[in-house]
Amino acid sequence: MFKALVLLDEEQLNYSLDLVEVASQLAGEEEVALYGLGINLSNKELKGLDYLLTIETQESLKDSRIVAGLIQQVQTTYQFDTIIILATDFGRMVAPRLAMKLEAGLVADITAIEVDEKGRKLIRPAFAGNMLASIVCDSTPIMASVHPNVFHPELLTKEPKVITFCPDGMKASTIEIIKIENQPELKDIREAKVLVSAGAGYETEIENLVPLAKQLAGLVSVSKEVVERGKAPREIQVGQSGKTVSPDLYISLGIYGSMQHVEGLKKVKHLISVNTDKGAPMNYLADLTVIGDAATFVEKLTMRLKK
Structure with a gap:
């Protein structure tokens, strides 16, 4: 029996439940027992798990050190073969802390899994996204x-058995909130059916893409290079170090198509690539390629749609 634990993020439960597909693939041909661990989730209707381990507390646990300690206690009790964590900002703080506590390795930001006679292999981009590394976990x-x-399981219907886990000596958080700044809430590009996405080859202001995106009932997104130049917030970045998206239409404007960026595209139905470089890898992935200036293309398409 292959026992798998998924850490459930109460703010992103749907994406957390997608991780059952990771556990199923890691199990290979073995029978798998799927456990989910969450905070105050006993009243939530969750499907796709065999067991739901819930820790009931009056506090909202946002301290990654405390959460890592709780998972360590769960691991001591149940001895899981794998622990899978969603790579949100919070998950990225919990995962390495937990790995240190368990003296285990951590493979971050995986995109695929292979199980064969050589063992279980986790695949992730390496060397700034220029190649894929296959890491054997023994x-x-x-x-x-x-x-x-990134992973998309089939329809989840299984009802989990709820188990309340009572940790020993849970400490209070020592984090002190010094200042709170309210930022404008951006729509999540992962939910968009249409994305108008700018890369390093789009040399005008990102705001100029908003009218086109609105006409297409979509959102604006960008590549890593645009974020690094300070032209756009990381919340709208597509790629391995940004967000993984799966829109019906993806309009790529001046995006070269590095592996780091392409790994952020999953199940895109239609892709249009606009680039002055005929040899850009993104052109070979596209349903339709336009060789030309991205800014000019945006201007003309926006005018055409207005008519």
Whole structure:
């Protein structure tokens, strides 16, 4: 029996439940027992798990050190073969702390899994996204973090058995809130059916893409290079270090198509690539390629749609 634990993020439960597909693939041909661990989830209707381990507390646990300690206690009790964590901002703080406590390795931001005679292999981009690394895991627990929206299980119908886990000596958080700044809430590009996405080859202001995106009932997104130049917030970045998206239409404007960026595209139905470089890898992935200036293309398409 292959025992797998998924850490459930109460703010992103749907993406957390997608991780059951990771556990199922890691199990290979073995029978798998799927456990989910969450805070105050006993009243939530969750499907796709065999067991729901819930820790009931009056506090909202946002201290990654405390959460890592709780998972360590759960692991001591149940001895899981793998622990899988969603690679949100919070998950990225929990995962390495937990790996240190368990003296286990951690494979971050995995995009695929292979199980064969050589063992269980976790695949992730390496060398700034220029190649894929296949990492063989021969010790337990196998720890991995996964971007939201990368794995997609089939319809989840299984009702879990709820188990209340009572940790020993849970300490209060020592984190002190010094200042709170309210930022404008951006729509999540992972939910968009249409994305108008700018790369390094789009040399005008990102705001100029908003009218086109609105006409297409979509959102604006960008590549890593645009974020690094300070032209756009990381919340709208597509790629391995950004968000994984799966829109019906993806309009790529001046995006070269590095592996780091392409790994952020999953199940895109239609892709249009606009680039002055005929040899850009994104052109070969596209349904339709336009060789030309991205800014000019945006201007003309926006005018055409207005008519």
